[in-house]
Amino acid sequence: MKNEKMLLIPKIDLGIVVDHIPAGMGIKILEIISQYEEIKEVPVSLGLNYESRRLGKKDLIKLQMEFLSPEIIQHISIVAPGVTVKAIKDYKVHSKVVVKAPQEIRNLLECKNPNCITNVEKHVETHFVSLGKDCKQVRCEYCERVFDLNELHTLVD
Ligand SMILES: [Zn+2]
Structure with a gap:
């Protein structure tokens, strides 16, 4: 019913x-x-x-x-x-x-730091870690910069 x-x-x-x-x-x-x-x-x-x-x-x-x-x-x-x-x-x-907000996001988002290794070496998979439960901010595990999630582009785009 x-x-x-x-x-x-x-x-x-x-x-x-x-x-x-x-x-x-x-x-x-x-x-x-x-x-x-x-x-x-x-x-x-x-x-x-x-x-x-x-x-x-x-x-x-x-x-x-x-x-x-x-x-x-x-x-x-x-x-x-x-x-x-x-x-x-x-x-x-x-x-x-x-589906929960992810704690880690692998190989989906593009890092906005042009000098980040993930942008210099294209074979390096991106890896971001969520900083809050709601996943509004993430940190790049390579260059350690923090971004708002909605400012990052996905690699699929
Ligand atoms: Zn980075």
Whole structure:
């Protein structure tokens, strides 16, 4: 009964649901997901402004694929910590994970310090460590500079 609202967009027998996205963030998350090659051919449904007891309004995304890679989940976690990633099998929720703000972000963000080794030596993977629980500020593990998370570009862009 509590899942009736989920029927508003098609039920899937196998797939991934990114749920509890704060309303207004669904399109942003979809943009992020769409950058990844593995998503290019996947059927996707986007639901906007669904009622949610927890959030008031929420967005959700359904992907007809079996598995969402850790890289994509990490990328989502930076933009919208607290979303739920559910794996659906035989129309039922098979597993679900609440995505937390990451404590460490590897090989996803570009360091803004032009002299940083990660910019000079392109094969060196970037590595940032979150300075607070909410992941608003991060420190580059190589040059030790501190940045606001939203000022850093992702390497996928
Ligand atoms: Zn750096």
